[in-house]
Amino acid sequence: MSLSLVLGGARSGKSRHAEALVxxxxxxxxxxxTAQAFDDEMARRIADHRARRGPGWETIDAPHHLAAAxxxxxxxxxxxxxxxxxxxxxxxxxGADLEMEAAVLTTALLAHEGEVVLVSNEVGLSIVPENALxxxxxxAQGRLNQQVAALADRVVFxxxxxxxxxxxxxx
Numbered sequence: 655m656s657l658s659l660v661l662g663g664a665r666s667g668k669s670r671h672a673e674a675l676v677x678x679x680x681x682x683x684x685x686x687x688t689a690q691a692f693d694d695e696m697a698r699r700i701a702d703h704r705a706r707r708g709p710g711w712e713t714i715d716a717p718h719h720l721a722a723a724x725x726x727x728x729x730x731x732x733x734x735x736x737x738x739x740x741x742x743x744x745x746x747x748x749g750a751d752l753e754m755e756a757a758v759l760t761t762a763l764l765a766h767e768g769e770v771v772l773v774s775n776e777v778g779l780s781i782v783p784e785n786a787l788x789x790x791x792x793x794a795q796g797r798l799n800q801q802v803a804a805l806a807d808r809v810v811f812x813x814x815x816x817x818x819x820x821x822x823x824x825x
Contacts, residue, residue, distance in 0.1 A: 655764065655766055655769075656768070656824070657763060657771075657772070658770070658807065658808040658809070659771075659799070659808070660773050661774050661803075661809065661811050662811060662812030663775065663776060663813075666814065666815065667814070667815035668737070668775075669773055670815075671810065672771045673707065673734060676734045676769070682711070682731060683711050684731050684734070685707065685711050685713045686720060686733060686734065687736060688716055688735070688738070688741035689703075689736075690740075717744045718741075718748065721759045724766055725762055727768070732768060732769040733771070734770075734771050734772075734773070735772040737775065738773065738799070739774055739795060742798055743791065746790070746794065752794045763805060772802060772806075774802070778795070806821065807821075808824055
C-alpha cells in the first residue's frame with residue numbers, strides 16, 4: 655500500500671495535483687467521486703472535473719459508501735479519492751457515527767493493495783464557526799485529516815497551486 659494525502663483550501667490546486675500523482679502510475683486509474691450534484695452549479699463542477707480527466711480513468715460514485723467502493727477496486731490499480739471533505743459532509747448529514755465511519759475507512763485504506771491518493775480540505779485555518787453543526791464538522795474533518803495523515807506515506811499541503819511537502823516517507 656502507498657498512501658498520499660493532498661490537503662489545502664478551496665481552489666488551492668488539490669485535485670489537479672492529486673490527479674498528477676495518480677497519472678504518474680500506469681493506467682487504468684480509478685476515481686472515487688464523493689460529490690453529489692444537488693444544484694446546477696455543483697453539476698457543472700462535477701462535469702468540469704470529469705472533462706479534465708482523460709482516457710484511462712474509471713469513475714465510481716461513492717458519496718456515502720467510500721470504504722466499500724475502495725474494496726471493489728482491482729488490486730494494484732491506482733486510486734484517487736476526491737474528496738474526503740464531501741464524503742464526511744454526506745455522512746454527517748445522513749446522521750452517521752463519524753468515528754465509526756473514519757475507522758471503517760482507515761481499515762479499508764490499510765487493506766488496499768496499491769496506491770491511493772486522497773484529497774481533503776484543511777478547514778481549521780479560519781475563524782471558529784458560529785454554529786454547532788459547523789463546529790462539529792470542522793472538528794470531525796480535522797480528526798479525519800489527522801488519522802489519514804498518520805497513515806500516509808506522503809502528505810502535501812497545497813497553497814496557491816504550489817505543493818508543499820509536509821511528510822514524505824517514500825524515500
